[in-house]
Amino acid sequence: MPKQNTICSNPVKKYIEQAKSFHGYAAPGIIIGGFMVDLAYQHLPEGVLLDAISETQVCLPDALQLLTHCTVGNGWLKVIDLGRFALTLYDPNNGNGIRVYVNPAKLEKWPEIKNWFFKLVPKKEQDTQRLMKQIQEAGSDICDYEKVKVKLNKVTKKHHSNLGICSRCKESYPVADGDVCLGCQGKAPYLNK
Numbered sequence: 001m002p003k004q005n006t007i008c009s010n011p012v013k014k015y016i017e018q019a020k021s022f023h024g025y026a027a028p029g030i031i032i033g034g035f036m037v038d039l040a041y042q043h044l045p046e047g048v049l050l051d052a053i054s055e056t057q058v059c060l061p062d063a064l065q066l067l068t069h070c071t072v073g074n075g076w077l078k079v080i081d082l083g084r085f086a087l088t089l090y091d092p093n094n095g096n097g098i099r100v101y102v103n104p105a106k107l108e109k110w111p112e113i114k115n116w117f118f119k120l121v122p123k124k125e126q127d128t129q130r131l132m133k134q135i136q137e138a139g140s141d142i143c144d145y146e147k148v149k150v151k152l153n154k155v156t157k158k159h160h161s162n163l164g165i166c167s168r169c170k171e172s173y174p175v176a177d178g179d180v181c182l183g184c185q186g187k188a189p190y191l192n193k
C-alpha cells in the first residue's frame, strides 16, 4: 500500500505542524486522528455539513477540531467518553455517518504503534522517531470504518432556556438544576469555592 501523503487534501507535514501548535506537541494520537478523519471523509457525501463525535477525551477531539468545522465550543463536536479510540462524522439531519476506529488486529504489522497504543513500553523507553515513522507509513491502514446511524436525541445541543441567579454564588445558572447552581451543590472542582 503506498504511503499516504495527505490528510484532508493537505500535506501530512503541514498537518503535523498545525497539530504541534494547536495541541502543544505532535502527539501520536492526534496524527493517527488526522488519518482517521481523512478516512471518514472518503466515505461521506461531499457538500454536507457534518457533525462529529469523539469516543475518547484524548487526542481525537483535537484532530476533529483541526480538520473540521466542529468544535466543542460550537457544539458540533460531542465528546462521549466511551474510552474507545474512535470517531464519527455524520449528517445531523438524518444521523447517517461513518465511524472510524483503530482495529487492534491491524496493529500486529506495526509493532511500535502497538506498543504505544496499548502502553506496552514505558514512555521513556519508547522509540518516538520509529513510532512517528510507522504512524506516517501506516496512515489509515490501522483503521477500519463502518456505517452508523447516530441517535440524534443523544447528541443534540442542550439549550438552557430558563436562567436564574444562584442565591449562593450570585452567578447565572439553569434553574432546572435546582435551588442553587450545580457548582454550589458541591459539583465544582475547587477546594476553596
Ligand SMILES: [Zn+2]
Pocket (backbone or CB within 6 Å): 166, 167, 168, 169, 170, 171, 180, 181, 182, 183, 184
Ligand atoms: Zn451557585
